[in-house]
Amino acid sequence: MINGVSAKIADVQNLNFSYGEKQVLKSISMPVYEKKVTALIGPSGCGKTTLLRCFNRMHDLYKTTYYEGQILLYPKGLNILGRDLEPMEVRMRIGMVFQKPNPFPKSIAENVAYGLRIRGIKKNSFIKDKIEESLKQAGLWDEVKDRLGSSAQMLSGGQQQRLCIARALATEPEILLLDEPTSALDPISTAHIEELIVELKNRVTIMMVTHNLHQAARVSDYTGFMFMGDLVEFGPTNELFTNPLDQRTENYITGRFG
Numbered sequence: 001m002i003n004g005v006s007a008k009i010a011d012v013q014n015l016n017f018s019y020g021e022k023q024v025l026k027s028i029s030m031p032v033y034e035k036k037v038t039a040l041i042g043p044s045g046c047g048k049t050t051l052l053r054c055f056n057r058m059h060d061l062y063k064t065t066y067y068e069g070q071i072l073l074y075p076k077g078l079n080i081l082g083r084d085l086e087p088m089e090v091r092m093r094i095g096m097v098f099q100k101p102n103p104f105p106k107s108i109a110e111n112v113a114y115g116l117r118i119r120g121i122k123k124n125s126f127i128k129d130k131i132e133e134s135l136k137q138a139g140l141w142d143e144v145k146d147r148l149g150s151s152a153q154m155l156s157g158g159q160q161q162r163l164c165i166a167r168a169l170a171t172e173p174e175i176l177l178l179d180e181p182t183s184a185l186d187p188i189s190t191a192h193i194e195e196l197i198v199e200l201k202n203r204v205t206i207m208m209v210t211h212n213l214h215q216a217a218r219v220s221d222y223t224g225f226m227f228m229g230d231l232v233e234f235g236p237t238n239e240l241f242t243n244p245l246d247q248r249t250e251n252y253i254t255g256r257f258g
């Protein structure tokens with residue numbers, strides 16, 4: 001925090017992205033503020049997931065995808081999209097949780113340990129402590145501490161999603177990406193995850209995509225409204241929701257088009 005303004009942890013600069021011939025992100029520029037929650041909203045197909053996936057180089061898993069522009073990660077100003085950067089390393093530093101909980105077919109403990117093992121960490125006491133710490137941070141520890149060796153697939157959907165959050169937290173990412181993290185969950189599990197997001201921002205910067213405008217208003221500090229590949233408007237959530245500057249933003253948040 002400098003003079004009441006949050007520090008930036010990342011900066012998206014003139015980002016263009018295409019799947020083959022099809023350009024899906026058009027010159028996106030936006031800041032990401034440290035230890036804040038940024039929500040991305042907008043109609044289906046506008047490019048929210050695509051933008052989120054640029055942050056951890058998920059698109060590199062497919063050929064025919066093209067990036068232009070940069071995403072700088074501070075304090076060093078490293079370009080996440082730089083060709084010299086190893087995508088696996090980026091994915092440790094920028095964790096992602098998907099819409100549908102996707103625990104690996106392993107035990108609860110091994111799901112959380114996964115990223116640490118990939119990093120080559122062998123010290124069992126360290127891994128054990130990290131499993132406990134991450135499950136506590138994800139608000140799941142008390143429910144699973146007596147069955148860490150059981151299959152993750154035995155957990156409920158909401159528990160599985162919190163396990164995926166614990167798995168992402170274990171490598172101490174700088175940014176946590178959440179793509180519609182509650183859309184497959186019941187209202188109680190949703191409330192649980194929303195509380196968790198608000199708590200987690202004390203330790204990690206969060207970017208989330210949501211179709212639930214009430215959720216964006218409840219948990220985010222900043223909101224970006226996207227429309228057909230453009231970032232139409234970005235600002236503090238309360239301002240964007242109460243006083244949108246662009247007609248398209250206003251139409252969307254008042255439900256005039258979907």
Ligand SMILES: Nc1ncnc2c1ncn2[C@@H]1O[C@H](COP(=O)(O)OP(=O)(O)OP(=O)(O)O)[C@@H](O)[C@H]1O
Nearest residue numbers: 019022024042043044045046047048049050051211
């Ligand atoms: N693998 C892909 N290959 C080609 N086009 C794709 C691919 N994935 C997404 N697209 C297209 O890119 C555009 C943006 O998709 P994206 O998934 O980012 O939208 P979204 O805003 O997340 O939508 P939703 O709210 O429905 O999840 C869409 O037109 C989509 O059809």
Ligand SMILES: [Mg+2]
Nearest residue numbers: 048049050209
């Ligand atoms: Mg999406």
